[in-house]
Structure formats: C-alpha cells, structure tokens
Amino acid sequence: MRFGVVVFPGTWSDCDFHYVISEVIRQPVKYVWHRDRNLADLDCVVLPGGFSYGDYLRAGAVAGKSPVVEALRDFVANGGYVLGSCNGFQILCEAGMLPGVLMRNECLQYRCQSTNLLVENVETPFTRGLRAGQVLTMPISHGEGKYYADVPTLAALKARQGIVFRYATADGQVVKAANPNGSVENIAGVVNETGTVLGLMPHPERAAETAMGGTDGLLLFQSLLGTLVEDGTFLKR
Amino acid sequence: MAGTEPKVTPDLAQSLGLTLDEYHRIVQRLGREPSYTELGLFSALWSEHCAYKHSRVFLGRLPTRAPHLLQGPGENAGAVDIGDGWAVVFKMESHNHPSFIEPFQGAATGVGGILRDIFTMGARPIAILDSLRFGDPADLKTRHLINGVVSGISWYGNCFGCPTVGGEIAFAPEYAGNPLVNVMCVGLVRSDRIHLARAEGVGNPVFYVGNKTGRDGIHGATMASATFDDEAEAKRPTVQVGDPFTEKLLLEACLEAMATGAVVGIQDMGAAGLACCTSEMPARSGTGMDVELSAVPQRETDMTPYELLLSESQERMLLVGANGRDEELRRVFAKWELDAVKIGEVTGGPDLVVRHHGEEVAHVPVEALADGPRYEKPYAPPAWLAERRAFDPLSLPEPQDYGETLVRLMGAPTIASKEWAFRQYDQQVGTNTLVLPGSDAAVLRIKGTRRAIAISTDGSGRQVFLDPRRGAAMAVCEAARNVSCAGGRPLGVTDCMNFGSPERPEILWQFAEAIEGIAEACRALEVPVVGGNVSFYNETSGTAILPTPICGVVGVLEDAGRLGTQWFKAAGHRIALLGPDAVSLGGSEYLWTLHGRLAGRLAALDLEIERRVQSAVRAAVGAGLVTAAHDCAEGGLAATLAEGCVTGARANGGVGCEVTVEPGRRLDETLFGEGPSRVVVTVEPARQREFEALMAESAIPWRWIGTTGGERVIVRAGEVVVNVPVDRIEHAWRNGFERHMA
Numbered sequence: 001m002r003f004g005v006v007v008f009p010g011t012w013s014d015c016d017f018h019y020v021i022s023e024v025i026r027q028p029v030k031y032v033w034h035r036d037r038n039l040a041d042l043d044c045v046v047l048p049g050g051f052s053y054g055d056y057l058r059a060g061a062v063a064g065k066s067p068v069v070e071a072l073r074d075f076v077a078n079g080g081y082v083l084g085s086c087n088g089f090q091i092l093c094e095a096g097m098l099p100g101v102l103m104r105n106e107c108l109q110y111r112c113q114s115t116n117l118l119v120e121n122v123e124t125p126f127t128r129g130l131r132a133g134q135v136l137t138m139p140i141s142h143g144e145g146k147y148y149a150d151v152p153t154l155a156a157l158k159a160r161q162g163i164v165f166r167y168a169t170a171d172g173q174v175v176k177a178a179n180p181n182g183s184v185e186n187i188a189g190v191v192n193e194t195g196t197v198l199g200l201m202p203h204p205e206r207a208a209e210t211a212m213g214g215t216d217g218l219l220l221f222q223s224l225l226g227t228l229v230e231d232g233t234f235l236k237r
Numbered sequence: 238m239a240g241t242e243p244k245v246t247p248d249l250a251q252s253l254g255l256t257l258d259e260y261h262r263i264v265q266r267l268g269r270e271p272s273y274t275e276l277g278l279f280s281a282l283w284s285e286h287c288a289y290k291h292s293r294v295f296l297g298r299l300p301t302r303a304p305h306l307l308q309g310p311g312e313n314a315g316a317v318d319i320g321d322g323w324a325v326v327f328k329m330e331s332h333n334h335p336s337f338i339e340p341f342q343g344a345a346t347g348v349g350g351i352l353r354d355i356f357t358m359g360a361r362p363i364a365i366l367d368s369l370r371f372g373d374p375a376d377l378k379t380r381h382l383i384n385g386v387v388s389g390i391s392w393y394g395n396c397f398g399c400p401t402v403g404g405e406i407a408f409a410p411e412y413a414g415n416p417l418v419n420v421m422c423v424g425l426v427r428s429d430r431i432h433l434a435r436a437e438g439v440g441n442p443v444f445y446v447g448n449k450t451g452r453d454g455i456h457g458a459t460m461a462s463a464t465f466d467d468e469a470e471a472k473r474p475t476v477q478v479g480d481p482f483t484e485k486l487l488l489e490a491c492l493e494a495m496a497t498g499a500v501v502g503i504q505d506m507g508a509a510g511l512a513c514c515t516s517e518m519p520a521r522s523g524t525g526m527d528v529e530l531s532a533v534p535q536r537e538t539d540m541t542p543y544e545l546l547l548s549e550s551q552e553r554m555l556l557v558g559a560n561g562r563d564e565e566l567r568r569v570f571a572k573w574e575l576d577a578v579k580i581g582e583v584t585g586g587p588d589l590v591v592r593h594h595g596e597e598v599a600h601v602p603v604e605a606l607a608d609g610p611r612y613e614k615p616y617a618p619p620a621w622l623a624e625r626r627a628f629d630p631l632s633l634p635e636p637q638d639y640g641e642t643l644v645r646l647m648g649a650p651t652i653a654s655k656e657w658a659f660r661q662y663d664q665q666v667g668t669n670t671l672v673l674p675g676s677d678a679a680v681l682r683i684k685g686t687r688r689a690i691a692i693s694t695d696g697s698g699r700q701v702f703l704d705p706r707r708g709a710a711m712a713v714c715e716a717a718r719n720v721s722c723a724g725g726r727p728l729g730v731t732d733c734m735n736f737g738s739p740e741r742p743e744i745l746w747q748f749a750e751a752i753e754g755i756a757e758a759c760r761a762l763e764v765p766v767v768g769g770n771v772s773f774y775n776e777t778s779g780t781a782i783l784p785t786p787i788c789g790v791v792g793v794l795e796d797a798g799r800l801g802t803q804w805f806k807a808a809g810h811r812i813a814l815l816g817p818d819a820v821s822l823g824g825s826e827y828l829w830t831l832h833g834r835l836a837g838r839l840a841a842l843d844l845e846i847e848r849r850v851q852s853a854v855r856a857a858v859g860a861g862l863v864t865a866a867h868d869c870a871e872g873g874l875a876a877t878l879a880e881g882c883v884t885g886a887r888a889n890g891g892v893g894c895e896v897t898v899e900p901g902r903r904l905d906e907t908l909f910g911e912g913p914s915r916v917v918v919t920v921e922p923a924r925q926r927e928f929e930a931l932m933a934e935s936a937i938p939w940r941w942i943g944t945t946g947g948e949r950v951i952v953r954a955g956e957v958v959v960n961v962p963v964d965r966i967e968h969a970w971r972n973g974f975e976r977h978m979a
Contacts, residue, residue, distance in 0.1 A: 009574065010482050012398025016668045019684065049666075051396040054482025110391045110661045141663045143395070206665050211682065211797070 001225055003029040004042040006088075008063050010055070013048035013086065013205060020208040021046075025221045034063070037071040044081040044224065045072060047088025049141065049203060059102060059144040060090030069095050081125060081224060082197040086142055089189070089199035098190055098199045099157055100149035106182025110143040114213075115180055115202055117188050118168035121161045124195035129223035135172045136165075136216035138202035140180055145201040147183035147190075157190060165189035165200055242273040242541070249273075253280035253456070259610060266605045274591065274598045277543045278606055281456070281509035282516060285773055288609025291739035292771040295752045303765040305728055311521075313354040313434050313505060315767020316426070317728040319793045321686040324428035326360035329368070329421035329694070329733045329789045331772035335476040336418040340385025344418050345393035345479040349551050351422040352397060353505035356488050357554060359432040359495050360424025363667055364681055365394050367404035367420050368694045368733070368787040372413025374650050374977035382416050383658075383978065390420070391661040396481035397488070401662035402670050402679035404694050406974075407651045409829075411698065414777030419733040421694055421789040425683065432495055434504035436518035436526060436557050436583045441501055443526060443581040445511075446494075446570055447487045447553040449536035453477045454510070454549025483552040483575070490573035491554065497569065499562035506553040512546040512606075514555035515581075516589050520607030525586030530593045534576040542591065542598040557583060619743035626703060628836035630822035635905055639875075640961040642831065643950070644969045646872045646909065647879055649830040653973025654884075675884055676802045677719035677868050680794070689797035691725030693717075693790055697871075698783030699824045704839045705747045708824075709754030709786045711839070711913050714847050715870060716790040717762050721851035722866040722916060724800045724858035725792025730759055732769035732788050737781025739773045747784040748773075755786060761844035762851070764790065794859075801858040803867035804885025805892040808946030810864050810919040812881075812896060814874065815932070815939040816850045817843065820902075820910030826871040827909035840912030846937065847914040853935035854916050862920060862928045869915035874898070875908040875959065877917050879950055883967040891963045895951040896943030904954055919945055 005017045014031060021029040032045065034052075039045060052063035063069060069091060076082060076097070084092040092098040105111055119127060119134045130136075149157060157163060165188040169178045179186045181201070189200030204217030243249055250260035253276065263271055263279050271279065281287060289296065301309040307324050308316035314328035332347025348365060355362045367390055372379040383406075394401050399422070436443070454477035494500050502522075504514045511533070519526045530545045540548075556577075558566050563579065570577035584590075589606065591599040636642040646652060659674040671689060672680035678693040695716040701708030717727040732755060737744040748771075759766055775782040794800060822828050823837020857863045869877040878894055885892075898907050920928045932939050950966060952959035 010396070010485055012485070012666050016666070019668060050398060051482060051485075054396065054480070056482065109388070110395055110663070112395075112663045112665070113660050139665060141395070141665065203665075206668055209668075211671055212665070212668055 001027050001043045002041060003027055003044050003046060004032040004039060005029060005046045005048060006032045006034060006068055008034040008050065008052035008066065010052045011048055011050035013050055013203065016205040017046050017048050020205045024208050024218065025225065032068060034066045034068050037067050039071055039075045039080065042080065044083060045075060047082065047084035047091050049086030049088065052087055052091065058094065060087060060094040063091045064094030076197055083126065084199040085203055086201055089201055090144065092197060092199045097197055098192055099153050100147055100190065102144050103146040103148050104144050105146050111180050112139065112141040113180060114139050116168050116170050116178065117165040117202060118172050118174060120166060121164045123161065124164060124191050124198060125224050126198045126220045127164060127223055130219060133172060135168060135170060136219065137214050138204055138207040138217050140202050142201055145181040147187040149184065154184065160193060162190050163187055164191050164198060245270055245273055245276050250276060254284060255280050259283060262610065267601065272599060274542045274546065275601055277547050278512045278599060278601060281512050281547055282606045283609040287509050287513060289771055290610050291612050291614060291745065291773060292748065293611050294613050295749050298752050298756045299766040300756060300759045301765050306765050306767065307428060308431060309765065310768040313357045315729060315731060316358065316431055317767065317791065318428050319688060319690060319728065321688060322428055323683055323686065324426050324431060325423055325690055325791055326355050326358045326426055327421065327423040327731055327789065327791050328354050328768050329419055329731045329787065330770045331733050331735060332418045332420065333415065333735060333772050333775055336386055337416055339476040340382045341389040342476050342478050344386040344389030346477045346551055347418050347420045348390055348393040349479045349481065349484050350507050351420045352399060352484060353507065355422045355424035356491055357432065357434065357503045357505045358424065358426065359430050360426035361492060362399040362422050362424045363669055364423040364679065364692060365399050365401045365420060366692060366694050366789065367401065368696065369406045370412040370417035370698065370785060371408050372410050374408060374974060376413065379413055380977060386416065386418055387658045387661055393479055393481045395663045397485050398666050400664050400666050400670055402664055402681065403674050403692060406655050406658060409698060409783055411783045414780060415775045415782050417735050417785060419787045421731060423692055423791060432500060432503055434518055435502040435522045436524050437501050437522045438560065439524060439583055439585050441560050441583045442558045442563055442579045443528065443583060444556040444558055444566060444577050445533055445580045446556050446577045447575055448480060448483050448550055449534040449576065450545060450548045450550045451536045452540065452544055452548060455544060455547045477549050477551050479551050486573040486575055487552050487554065490570050490575050494566055494569045497565050499559045499565050500556060501559055502557040504555050506555060508549065510547060510549050516603045516606035518555065518557065519583065519586060519589065520603045523586060525584040525588045525603055526581055527584050527590045528581035530591060532578050532580040534578055542593040546591065614739065614745055615742050616745035616749055617742045618746050625836045626838050630828050630837045631903055631906065633832055635903060639904065639908060640959045643875050643879060643959055644961060644965055646827060646830055646876055647966050648969035648973030649826060650974045651826060652872050652876055654971050655974060657975040657978050671797060671800060672723065672802055678723035678725065680723050680800050682797045687796055689794040689800060691720045691723035691792045691794060693719035694787055695719065696785055696787035698785040699829065699835055700839055701751055701784045701786060702835065703824045703837065705750035705784055706754035707839050707842050709751035710758035710842055712786055712788045713755050713758035714913050715868065716788045717764065718851055718868045718916065720790050720792035721854045722801050722803065722868050724794045724855060726855060727762060727764045727790050727792040729767040730764050730788050730790050731767055732786055734771045735775055735782060735785040735787065736773055737776045744781060751784060751786045758844060761848055799859050799861055801863065801866040803881060804865055805881045805894065805919055805945045806864045808892060810921055810945045811925060811941055812894060812943045812945060813918050813920060813939055814915065814942045815853060815918060815937060816915035817846055817912065817938050820873060820906060820912035822906055822910050825873065825909060825911045827873065827905065842913045849935055849937045850914045850916060853932060853937050857918060857928060857931055860931065862924050862931060863918040864921060865919040867917045869917060871911065873909040873911050875952065879966050881917060882950055882963050883970050891967060892945050893947035893949045893963045894943055894945045895947060897953040898942065900954060904958060908952065
C-alpha cells in the first residue's frame with residue numbers, strides 16, 4: 001500500500017509517521033507538500049500532528065483550506081483512505097470532511113499523557129482487525145482536543161456507527177475520569193460515512209514500537225493492510 | 238545622521254548601562270566620541286550578558302578538552318561525538334530576568350533562544366529540559382509565575398515540535414523575587430555537518446533570514462545585566478514576544494539551506510540582535526562586515542538604525558552565504574515563506590561599517606565590540622557563612638515519628654511529583670523518548686543506530702550557598718550520576734551559572750568558588766564543559782538568590798536496550814546501596830522542610846569514589862544486572878527508596894520495600910541525610926552472584942540493604958522505625974506540589 005504523509009508549515013508528526021510506515025510496517029511512503037494537488041499514486045494519505053500554519057486562528061482552520069486538502073476530496077471520492085491524527089483530525093473537521101469540531105481542552109491546558117481507547121466500530125478499514133470492546137493504549141498530545149458536535153450531528157454520527165474510539169479506563173469503562181480533554185461523550189475518534197476517513201486525537205505513530213511503550217497504534221495500520229486479518233494476529237489478542 | 242538623535246554624553250552612556258570608565262575606554266578605542274548608534278552597539282555588546290565582564294577571568298578555569306569533544310565554548314553551542322557518525326549539540330541558557338517581568342513570554346522566548354542556538358549549528362533539536370526555581374508555591378504571586386513559565390515553555394516547545402523530556406523544579410524563598418528559568422536543548426547532527434557562527438570569505442554575501450524586525454526587546458541584554466527593584470513591571474517592553482511557528486519554519490529552512498552546502502556561517506540573533514551577530518561573526522574569523530540597514534525586513538515603520546541594530550525580535554538569523562549561490566538560498570527560504578534578504582557582505586576588516594539608506598551610521602572595529610572589558614573585582618567569603626556552617630543539625634530534636642516524617646518529606650514541593658508541569662509538555666514528538674520525565678535521566682534513542690543518549694540537569698542552591706565549591710562539584714556529580722544511573726557514559730557538561738550581583742565581593746566569591754568546584758568535578762569525571770552561560774544580577778531590592786549553578790550532562794549508551802530507570806519493577810528483587818556512608822543533614826531538604834533551616838556542613842565529597850561508583854552503576858546497567866538504579870538525592874536514603882516505590886506506580890502499580898539500615902549514626906541523619914556518590918539499585922535474585930562479582934571488581938563501598946515487595950515501605954534499625962503504606966506515600970508525593978496549582 002502506498003502512503004503519503006502531508007507536510008504543512010508547522011507539521012511535526014510527519015517524520016514520526018514516515019518512520020513507522022517505512023521502518024516498522026515497511027510500506028512505500030513519501031512526503032506530500034501542502035501545495036501539492038496530485039495524490040494519484042497514493043492509496044492512503046496521512047494528515048499528521050503539529051501546529052499547521054501555527055494554528056493561530058483555530059486549530060486546523062487554515063490548513064483546512066489548503067490545496068492538498070482540496071485535492072483530498074476527490075481522493076476520498078475515488079476510494080482513497082485518509083488517516084488524520086491530532087492536528088490532522090482538527091484539519092479534517094475544519095475542512096468539513098468529518099463532522100464536529102475540536103475545541104480547547106476543558107482544563108485549558110495542553111495535555112500529553114497516555115490514554116485508553118475503547119474500540120466501538122470494527123467495520124472500518126482502520127479497525128477491521130480489532131474486536132468491538134477492545135481497549136487500545138495510545139498517547140495524546142494536544143491543547144485543542146475537546147470534541148464537540150451538536151445534538152443532531154451527534155445523533156446522526158451514532159446512528160451510522162461513526163464513533164470509532166472513546167476515551168475509557170484500562171478495563172473499558174467510558175467514564176468522566178478517563179476523559180482527558182472534556183470531549184463530548186468521551187469521543188476520541190470518528191469516521192466519515194464510508195469509513196475511509198478516520199480522524200482521532202491520539203497518536204498511533206507514537207504507539208508503534210515496544211521501545212516506545214506499546215504497539216497498539218500499529219493495529220490501525222495492520223488493519224488497513226489486511227495483515228492482521230490474514231495472519232490471524234488479532235484473534236490472539 | 239538623523240537630526241533627532243540624542244546627543245552623546247557620558248550621562249547618556251551611563252543611562253544605557255555603561256560605566257563612566259567604560260565610556261572613556263570607548264572614546265579612547267575609537268579616538269573620537271561615538272555616534273548615538275555606536276554608543277548603542279557598545280552598550281549592548283559590553284553588557285554583562287554579552288561580554289561576561291565579571292566572569293571571563295574565572296571561566297578559563299573550566300576544563301574544555303576531551304578526545305570526543307567536537308566543539309567547546311565560544312560558539313552558539315557545544316558538541317560531542319557520540320559515535321556512528323553522529324554528534325550531539327547542546328547548551329543551557331538562562332532567561333531569568335525576562336521570566337520574572339513577563340513569565341509566559343519570558344520563558345517561551347527562553348525556549349526559542351536555546352532552540353536556535355542548537356539549530357544554527359546544523360543540528361535538529363531533539364530534546365528540551367527545563368531547570369526552574371521558584372519561591373514558595375503556597376504564595377499567590379509565585380503560583381502566577383509558575384503558571385506563566387510552565388505554560389510559556391509548553392506553548393513554545395509544543396508548537397515548535399521538540400519534546401520536553403526532563404529538568405527539575407525546586408523551591409526556596411530566595412527565588413521568590415527572582416525565579417530561575419534555565420532551558421537546555423540537545424540536538425542531533427552528523428558529526429561532519431556542524432555549522433559555525435563565522436563570517437569567512439571576503440565578498441561573501443550576508444543574509445538576514447527569518448522574522449521581521451520590530452521594536453521588541455530593545456536593550457534586553459542590558460536589562461538582563463541589572464538587578465530589579467520595585468519598578469520591574471516597567472521593564473516589560475524589554476521582553477521579546479515569541480512565535481514558535483516561525484521558529485519551526487526557520488528550523489526547516491535553515492537545515493535545508495545548510496544541506497545545499499551554500500551556508501558558510503550562521504548565527505542566531507539572540508541577545509543584542511543584529512549588533513551582536515554583525516560584530517561577533519567577523520570577530521571570530523578576523524574579518525569585517527559592511528551592512529545596509531534599510532534592507533532589513535521590518536514590521537514597524539520609521540525604525541532608527543539604533544533600533545534596528547538592538548532589537549531582539551525573535552526567530553531571526555544572520556547567515557553568511559557562499560558567493561554566487563544567492564538564488565539557491567533564497568529559493569529555500571521562499572519555500573518556507575520566510576524573508577532571506579542580502580543586507581551586506583563580509584569584508585577584509587577590521588571594521589563593522591553600518592549604513593542606513595547609504596549614510597554611514599556606525600564604523601567600529603569588530604574587535605572593539607566583541608572584546609569587551611574584563612574585570613578582576615575583589616572577592617571574599619561572606620562574614621555570615623562561618624556561623625551558618627557551624628550549626629549542628631543534630632542539636633535539633635529527633636523526629637517523633639519517622640514514618641510521618643518520610644510522608645511529609647515526600648510531599649515537600651521540591652521532592653513531590655512535577656507531573657502537573659510535565660503533562661503540559663509534549664514529551665514524545667520525534668518518537669525517540671525511551672524514558673519519559675520522572676526518572677533520574679531522560680533517555681532518547683538515536684534512530685538508525687543501537688545507541689541512545691541520557692540527559693540530566695541538576696544544581697542545589699542550598700548546597701552551593703553553604704559551600705559553593707563543594708556544592709557546585711556535587712551538582713556536576715549528581716547530573717553525571719543521574720546519567721550513569723540510566724546507563725549513560727557522561728560526555729559533556731553545560732552549565733548555567735545563576736548568581737546575584739558580581740559587584741558584591743561575597744557574590745563574586747560564591748561564583749569563583751563554584752567555578753573551581755565545577756572544574757574539579759569535571760576533571761575527576763573526565764567530562765569537558767562544552768559551553769553555557771552566566772546570569773548575574775539575580776537580585777530584587779538587594780536580596781540575592783541562592784547561588785545556583787545548574788549543570789546539564791549528556792551521556793551516551795552503546796545499547797539503547799540496556800537502560801536504567803529509577804523505579805522498582807517487581808517484588809522480590811534485592812536492594813543494594815552503593816557508595817559511602819558519609820551523609821549530612823546540613824543543607825538538606827529534611828532540615829528545610831522540618832525545621833525551616835538552611836545551615837550546617839555538607840557531606841564529604843571524594844571524587845575518586847564518585848567516579849568509581851558511577852562507573853560501577855554504568856557497568857551494572859550495561860550488563861543488564863540491575864532492574865532499577867536511583868541516585869540518592871534530596872530527602873536522603875529514605876526518600877530515594879520511597880521514590881523507587883511510587884514513581885513508577887502508574888506503570889507498575891507500586892511496589893513496596895523492606896530494608897534494614899546500619900546503626901552508628903542518629904537515625905534522622907541515616908535516613909534523611911544527604912551525601913554524594915550514593916545509588917540505590919535493585920537486582921533479581923538470579924543475578925545476585927554476577928552483581929556481587931561486578932561490585933567486587935569495582936572497588937567501591939556497597940552492601941545489600943533489603944528487598945522489594947509488599948504494599949508498605951518498612952525500615953528496620955534494630956526495631957521497625959518506618960512502616961507506611963505505599964499508597965500514603967504516593968498520595969503525598971502526587972499532591973505535594975499539585976495541590977498548590979489545582
């Protein structure tokens with residue numbers, strides 16, 4: 001599978017995603033400059049974390065109007081996969097490619113910590129190797145990760161199984177104490193209608209090697225590649 | 238010259254921070270009265286901050302040579318070879334004065350400044366550590382400062398994309414009117430790709446790159462060279478405003494420009510801005526520089542030559558390019574949407590010639606600017622010191638309840654968890670951080686190799702206050718010991734010297750003694766000082782801070798898979814104490830927290846034993862023989878054991894311990910006394926024999942003291958003297974600092 005990692009001015013998880021894709025899951029990967037519109041030779045585009053354009057307006061607001069994000073709409077319409085993590089999730093929401101918005105953390109402070117994610121939807125390409133109810137551990141690192149959607153949007157999101165991850169305790173309890181940023185209903189990650197665009201605040205690329213403290217982030221890539229399903233790894237978990 | 242400029246007089250010179258004598262020296266050097274612009278250049282470059290007037294005679298005492306040293310003091314940062322073709326570039330700098338005036342921006346631009354020092358050398362910053370000192374966190378004004386400083390660091394470092402992986406925060410009332418914000422940055426570069434701040438090659442173009450120039454920070458260097466009075470607030474306009482996004486672009490653009498091979502030399506426009514770069518860069522190369530100020534990108538109108546030269550606007554660099562490759566360089570900066578404007582060229586020297594719209598506004602030998610005055614001022618130990626030292630802590634009553642005393646110590650803000658601060662910092666971007674904040678040292682892997690680096694900062698103002706020489710030596714030893722506990726072989730030290738006014742003999746004595754102590758320790762441990770900075774005038778209304786040299790040590794691990802962390806991993810591991818028994822309650826956290834006293838003598842320091850203990854710990858960690866290694870520091874042996882039990886609790890669920898201490902001393906001294914060269918390690922029973930053999934070879938004092946396990950911390954001294962649930966200790970430790978900030 002051919003991956004592209006988008007670089008906006010101010011992006012900083014680009015190298016980390018590039019490393020995981022090329023060195024850990026060993027797939028072809030290249031950087032995509034924010035002015036590029038040509039995504040033709042890619043199967044999956046990653047929108048990484050960072051502070052695109054400094055995020056001095058709202059997080060992701062400027063990047064949401066960039067040439068590469070404009071091109072993403074056609075890319076998605078043609079069946080391409082998009083994974084947006086952290087700033088990437090914020091950008092996808094600002095671009096209207098995912099519902100809802102990401103607001104300042106409820107604590108009004110930046111948060112860098114480990115979180116537990118309850119997997120709710122295993123029908124997406126990114127989660128098809130997982131079990132519903134499985135709990136993944138991945139770190140967050142953001143100041144504006146409080147997910148919010150109004151009541152009708154939230155209802156629609158739930159109706160179509162759009163919520164993929166919720167912040168939870170290690171044993172899968174979705175409670176306030178496990179919510180690091182005040183997200184509505186502990187929402188940590190959502191998908192679009194076709195399930196091909198995933199946005200999440202946590203950093204799967206930081207949980208992709210044992211040396212870095214865990215490998216749950218790899219499961220998203222392995223699901224996407226189908227390797228999890230094929231070799232049966234997920235069954236053992 | 239502009240008609241509106243003030244007339245140059247000795248009074249004006251003094252109002253800009255120069256002494257009358259310095260003014261006369263300038264007149265003598267130039268053979269004429271300086272112009273207003275020239276006077277501005279001298280006032281900035283001859284400030285204590287830039288010229289190290291009072292410290293330079295002492296700094297020469299520091300050992301700065303080692304086989305693996307690639308760059309010592311005198312450049313933007315130092316560099317050491319870590320093997321496999323890689324070098325680490327590192328330096329620590331203070332931003333104390335700006336952080337007191339405006340904590341958020343002061344701390345943020347402190348981070349920005351040190352990041353630039355690292356990437357001007359061609360290195361990508363991979364780690365930030367902050368050494369912070371504040372007054373009592375129970376005080377409202379102090380909480381405001383802590384909040385501002387921590388959020389400023391968080392804002393700048395996180396947005397820029399460099400992880401904050403360590404550092405320490407300590408509290409003492411002497412810092413209430415003068416907090417310390419020392420920031421260390423470590424960068425990674427191929428060892429043959431280091432760039433220097435030199436203006437080589439007559440005729441080479443001089444480029445201004447990065448942010449536009451405004452009026453912010455004018456005379457920041459001069460402000461940082463004076464003490465505060467009650468009017469500190471009025472100095473707020475001298476604090477710069479940071480833009481981490483532009484800094485990130487500048488990083489990428491500079492590294493990309495360097496990769497073209499068209500960058501001859503480059504320097505960060507930090508303190509004293511353009512004035513500093515245009516004089517220091519040619520001074521290092523024995524060249525000169527011609528500069529046209531009207532070409533400088535500006536974000537305010539009608540800026541005078543004086544303002545353009547002295548502005549400390551952030552995120553700017555001066556770059557000397559290779560002749561004929563202007564377009565290549567411009568293309569790189571244009572890609573990152575940054576200004577890159579040719580503002581002059583390198584000349585044969587010896588002068589810096591500055592023009593504004595073609596009119597000459599300054600014409601000064603670069604040497605005169607870069608080579609400021611040096612003072613050898615008198616110094617002498619303070620009269621009160623002997624009495625402070627003579628105090629015998631054992632004249633105080635023994636604690637009634639040792640368990641409760643331990644709980645109280647673990648909740649003392651200096652010892653307590655600093656998670657409140659660290660969770661506001663991105664600790665992992667770059668995916669290199671193998672050991673997150675909370676252990677003795679941070680450990681980062683070097684991708685593409687088997688290696689890792691360990692980094693730690695340390696410095697106890699209390700110990701240096703009571704014995705500047707031994708206390709400063711202990712700071713080097715402790716930072717190096719922390720690195721050794723992680724398995725790293727120390728390669729270099731960067732030091733940030735925070736003191737009061739050097740014009741007072743007792744302060745200068747503290748400084749001179751501290752330098753000697755650092756030099757002695759560095760020689761014994763065979764680590765060079767690669768650079769650092771001196772921050773004098775840390776006084777408010779006549780009260781100086783505790784003399785606080787902070788040492789940052791970087792070490793290398795040959796095998797990233799063999800690293801040490803401080804927390805106990807599981808039950809049933811044997812606990813050993815390595816190092817001497819020499820401890821003292823003098824200057825200890827115990828004496829301060831329980832009795833509110835700062836007095837007594839420090840424990841003896843035997844540098845040969847220190848070296849051997851560190852070497853033994855490294856060997857044990859490197860051989861995979863220990864499951865934890867933790868330096869004995871604040872709070873003594875008891876706090877060290879308790880930290881072993883609780884600091885890894887999130888990962889391990891907390892592990893208790895049961896130990897027996899030797900009789901011979903009064904128990905409070907044994908349990909809470911502090912002394913150098915001591916490390917607690919844990920060993921799996923299966924590896925006990927191997928460990929004992931290694932210790933026998935190491936020729937150090939050591940002994941088994943107990944076993945991990947259970948849910949309590951139990952200490953026997955004949956009878957059981959401490960018996961406290963780990964949960965209680967953990968609660969005290971988690972909340973001791975955070976309860977003030979919530």
